[in-house]
Amino acid sequence: MASAAIFSSLxxxxxxxxxxxxxxxxxxxxxxxxxxxxxxAEIVSSFSDKLFYFQRRNSRSLVRKVEVFLVLLDCLNDSxxxxxxxxxxxxxxxxxxYLLLYRSKILLDYCAQSxxxxxxxQNHPISGHFHDLNQEISTLLDVFPIEEVELxxxxxxxxELLQSQARRAKLLIDEADEDLRIxxxxxxxxxxxxxxxxxxxxxxxxxxxxxxxxxxxxRHEIEFLEEQIVNHEGDVEPTVSVIxxxxxxxxxxxxxxxxxxxxxxxxxxxxxxxxxxxxGLISQExxxxxxxxxxxxxxxxxxxxxxEPVIIATGQTYERSSISRWLEEGHCTCPKTGQMLPHTKLxxxxxxxxxxxxxxxxxxxxxDAPECSEASAESFAGASPSKAALAANxxxxxxxxxxxxxxxxxxxxxxxxxxxxxxAKTGRENRAxxxxxxxxxxxxxxxxxxxxxxxxxxxxxxxxxxxxxxxxSRIMDEEGCLGSIVDVLRFGHTTEAxxxxxxxxxxxxxxxxxxxxxADEEGAIEALAGLLLHGTQRGKKDAVTALFxxxxxTENCARMxxxxxxxxxxxxxxxxxxxxxxxxxxxxxVRQPLGAKAVAxxxxxxxxxxxxxxxxxxxxxxxxxxxxxxxxxxxxxxxxERVVKAPSLAGLLQTLLFTGTKRARRKAxxxxxxxxxxxxxxxxxxxxxxxxxxxxxxxxxxxxxxxVGDVSVQMSISVPVL
Numbered sequence: 126m127a128s129a130a131i132f133s134s135l136x137x138x139x140x141x142x143x144x145x146x147x148x149x150x151x152x153x154x155x156x157x158x159x160x161x162x163x164x165x166a167e168i169v170s171s172f173s174d175k176l177f178y179f180q181r182r183n184s185r186s187l188v189r190k191v192e193v194f195l196v197l198l199d200c201l202n203d204s205x206x207x208x209x210x211x212x213x214x215x216x217x218x219x220x221x222x223y224l225l226l227y228r229s230k231i232l233l234d235y236c237a238q239s240x241x242x243x244x245x246x247q248n249h250p251i252s253g254h255f256h257d258l259n260q261e262i263s264t265l266l267d268v269f270p271i272e273e274v275e276l277x278x279x280x281x282x283x284x285e286l287l288q289s290q291a292r293r294a295k296l297l298i299d300e301a302d303e304d305l306r307i308x309x310x311x312x313x314x315x316x317x318x319x320x321x322x323x324x325x326x327x328x329x330x331x332x333x334x335x336x337x338x339x340x341x342x343x344r345h346e347i348e349f350l351e352e353q354i355v356n357h358e359g360d361v362e363p364t365v366s367v368i369x370x371x372x373x374x375x376x377x378x379x380x381x382x383x384x385x386x387x388x389x390x391x392x393x394x395x396x397x398x399x400x401x402x403x404x405g406l407i408s409q410e411x412x413x414x415x416x417x418x419x420x421x422x423x424x425x426x427x428x429x430x431x432x433e434p435v436i437i438a439t440g441q442t443y444e445r446s447s448i449s450r451w452l453e454e455g456h457c458t459c460p461k462t463g464q465m466l467p468h469t470k471l472x473x474x475x476x477x478x479x480x481x482x483x484x485x486x487x488x489x490x491x492x493d494a495p496e497c498s499e500a501s502a503e504s505f506a507g508a509s510p511s512k513a514a515l516a517a518n519x520x521x522x523x524x525x526x527x528x529x530x531x532x533x534x535x536x537x538x539x540x541x542x543x544x545x546x547x548x549a550k551t552g553r554e555n556r557a558x559x560x561x562x563x564x565x566x567x568x569x570x571x572x573x574x575x576x577x578x579x580x581x582x583x584x585x586x587x588x589x590x591x592x593x594x595x596x597x598s599r600i601m602d603e604e605g606c607l608g609s610i611v612d613v614l615r616f617g618h619t620t621e622a623x624x625x626x627x628x629x630x631x632x633x634x635x636x637x638x639x640x641x642x643x644a645d646e647e648g649a650i651e652a653l654a655g656l657l658l659h660g661t662q663r664g665k666k667d668a669v670t671a672l673f674x675x676x677x678x679t680e681n682c683a684r685m686x687x688x689x690x691x692x693x694x695x696x697x698x699x700x701x702x703x704x705x706x707x708x709x710x711x712x713x714x715v716r717q718p719l720g721a722k723a724v725a726x727x728x729x730x731x732x733x734x735x736x737x738x739x740x741x742x743x744x745x746x747x748x749x750x751x752x753x754x755x756x757x758x759x760x761x762x763x764x765x766e767r768v769v770k771a772p773s774l775a776g777l778l779q780t781l782l783f784t785g786t787k788r789a790r791r792k793a794x795x796x797x798x799x800x801x802x803x804x805x806x807x808x809x810x811x812x813x814x815x816x817x818x819x820x821x822x823x824x825x826x827x828x829x830x831x832x833v834g835d836v837s838v839q840m841s842i843s844v845p846v847l
Contacts (some may be wrong), residue, residue, distance in 0.1 A: 154211045165195040172233050179244040180236045181328045183255040193287045204275040212273045225575035240349035241335050245306045256296040261293035269469040303493050317513040343379040366511050378525045385537035421480050425461045435471040442474050529567035535576050542582035544671045549589035556593035572609040577618035584613050585625045591632040615652040627667035640678035650688035657693045669703040676713040698733030708748035721760035738777045747789035754796045
């Protein structure tokens with residue numbers, strides 16, 4: 126029921142001890158009464174003079190009832206100090222009163238601490254819970270043995286009057302509160318119909334009637350509503366999609382009514398305030414994002430939330446439009462595994478689609494359902510972004526971009542960039558209309574801002590926008606934009622800015638035609654290599670994924686060697702968390718003689734790949750053996766000799782032939798054949814492979830001829846939304 130959800134929500138916010146919700150079972154009569162006196166007195170002192178903005182009548186009525194209980198308990202405390210024990214029926218009633226009082230305290234706390242807009246939305250269920258407490262008070266007083274305890278006549282009269290009032294109490298919904306709630310929904314309905322309410326009406330509603338008088342208090346209202354979305358349990362009304370609409374509407378009103386007032390974070394302050402701002406605006410947002418978006422829900426090709434997941438012949442799942450485009454371009458392999466496809470049939474992954482739908486509904490993420498049958502459309506209707514939310518977000522984006530276009534304060538522009546970043550976090554619709562409205566040129570200018578927080582927000586907004594495929598071309602076609610992103614990567618004011626610039630380059634390099642342009646941009650590969658060697662763990666991950674993507678373009682090989690990327694990738698073979706991707710990038714580079722020659726010159730290259738074969742992940746071992754195989758094929762006799770003479774390689778190959786992945790076994794068998802040709806199948810280095818190679822030679826090795834040059838690099842990379 127709704128009341129249970131209210132209590133649960135408040136417990137999450139205040140986290141009282143478990144004892145607060147359990148009746149004391151081992152207290153004497155006197156101690157029980159004294160405990161109740163203390164609890165009741167605390168409620169009266171805390172709330173008797175409290176100004177409740179909403180639920181005023183219900184709250185004051187409940188506090189007055191608690192005051193009467195305090196009179197009763199004071200009287201029982203005085204009379205029980207030197208007299209006989211209370212009747213057992215009275216003790217049971219007092220223990221029930223203990224629970225009732227704590228529930229009353231929780232509800233009053235809820236009304237005192239919740240945001241004004243949330244109290245409006247919850248007007249009916251909260252009023253209903255006040256009524257439930259009234260009924261429980263009536264029941265308690267009906268069974269309380271008032272004739273069996275010593276009470277003064279005046280106290281007895283107050284208790285009887287309270288009993289009579291509780292019996293007659295009816296559900297009370299404040300008409301003024303209800304009028305405001307209806308008006309709140311009316312505003313949302315206006316947006317849903319494509320009409321933006323007049324600013325004068327919104328001013329009267331927010332400022333004069335709700336008392337929300339500045340940007341800070343408006344932001345607190347938004348944060349509280351967003352918290353309810355995260356804590357949504359399925360039994361609170363309105364639904365998540367409706368609450369999302371109110372969040373979008375309130376955000377629009379914040380900037381329309383209060384402009385771009387500076388919040389408590391000093392966006393243009395000194396080093397201390399800058400550090401505080403970065404933590405609040407960027408780092409926490411990154412942490413929240415990484416735990417909220419399941420990786421398996423994103424398409425491995427587009428890196429966006431899948432709308433219509435389909436399964437291909439290899440068992441991998443992709444977004445239908447992305448894999449269809451891949452196949453239409455003439456590819457006949459699985460993009461993720463590199464395996465040949467025996468057929469191109471696409472099977473809808475209904476189970477995953479339902480999971481994505483449930484997740485989107487639970488966390489308020491807009492879900493753009495594909496055009497499909499009427500039945501399918503109906504099943505996805507609940508997850509579609511509401512028209513009101515989209516309209517409000519579109520209107521907000523217009524205000525934000527207008528502010529960016531003006532030559533205003535850097536503080537206002539920073540706030541605008543931050544809000545664009547937040548709007549672009551989820552939903553292809555948001556990313557699309559933000560770019561269409563002209564945000565990218567203004568964000569590009571802010572990339573060179575001397576203000577570190579402004580730079581961070583602008584490059585992170587650019588990253589979020591780039592995830593939408595059509596925006597990639599907008600960013601790349603914007604004059605000077607790629608160079609500005611690379612400048613942030615090279616000279617960014619903060620670590621977060623440099624890391625997000627690297628992630629942006631990775632996102633943009635998902636388009637094959639852009640890989641060469643990115644690699645040719647002055648300083649881009651050098652900066653990525655430096656970040657891989659000296660960055661944080663997250664920075665190393667951003668850098669190695671970008672370098673891997675650039676390695677897939679054959680014309681980038683010489684540039685990567687010249688820029689020191691090969692040296693950085695070899696060094697990364699010993700770094701946890703990035704070694705697998707580094708081996709994958711090297712496996713691509715060594716396919717070309719020039720790349721194989723450069724890798725062979727690296728003293729630790731072969732040893733690093735051997736180490737991965739020994740201790741790496743299954744996918745890392747596969748990438749390592751693939752790199753060694755291609756090094757032999759493309760590196761010439763000298764490189765082959767270095768690989769053949771590597772100590773312990775024979776035993777590792779034998780292990781892979783029996784325990785590796787299917788593709789790792791095939792690569793190991795092919796490498797064994799290279800050894801066989803070099804050693805005439807009888808050298809000391811290959812002597813330990815007899816049985817294993819014979820097995821592989823009759824199976825996987827004989828089938829590998831059709832995969833000559835196929836590095837089969839395994840990767841699992843996704844672009845973070847920050």
